[in-house]
Amino acid sequence: MVNHDHYTYRITWSSEDQEFIGLCAEFPSLSYLSENRNTALEGITNLVKDILVDMEQNGEEIPIPISEKSYSGKFQVRITPELHRRLAIEAAEEKVSLNRYVSYKLAY
Known part of the structure; x- marks a missing residue:
């Protein structure tokens, strides 16, 4: 058990x-x-x-x-094209990848 x-x-x-x-x-x-x-x-x-x-x-x-579960560190999220574009712009302005930018936003 x-x-x-x-x-x-x-x-x-x-x-x-x-x-x-x-x-x-x-x-x-x-x-x-x-x-x-x-x-x-x-x-x-x-x-x-x-x-x-x-x-x-x-x-x-x-x-x-x-x-006791294992996590890969990956998951998919579906967002609107407009939000995708806005996040990509914000990531570019911060000079980081979109993945790093979204990861940071999720953490804070």
Whole structure:
């Protein structure tokens, strides 16, 4: 079974609930609310652990943790010709390749 500690967790404040909310990127439908940040993390982690046990028992496909996936560093994005042209002009003005320019823009 996959180690539940390898999944991607996030704790954020929920203004709507006035509590911390624990989330897991690989299980976007799950959440755990608590007044305490640490309890929210523990809650979502334990919830994912329980879900993994249940999925395994039922023969369901278990998501691979993001931390255990390999990434090539390449992906394709379709944009309008006008945006492509504008980005190419901006890259030329910065004296860098379009690829480097877009990579920089995505990072910031």
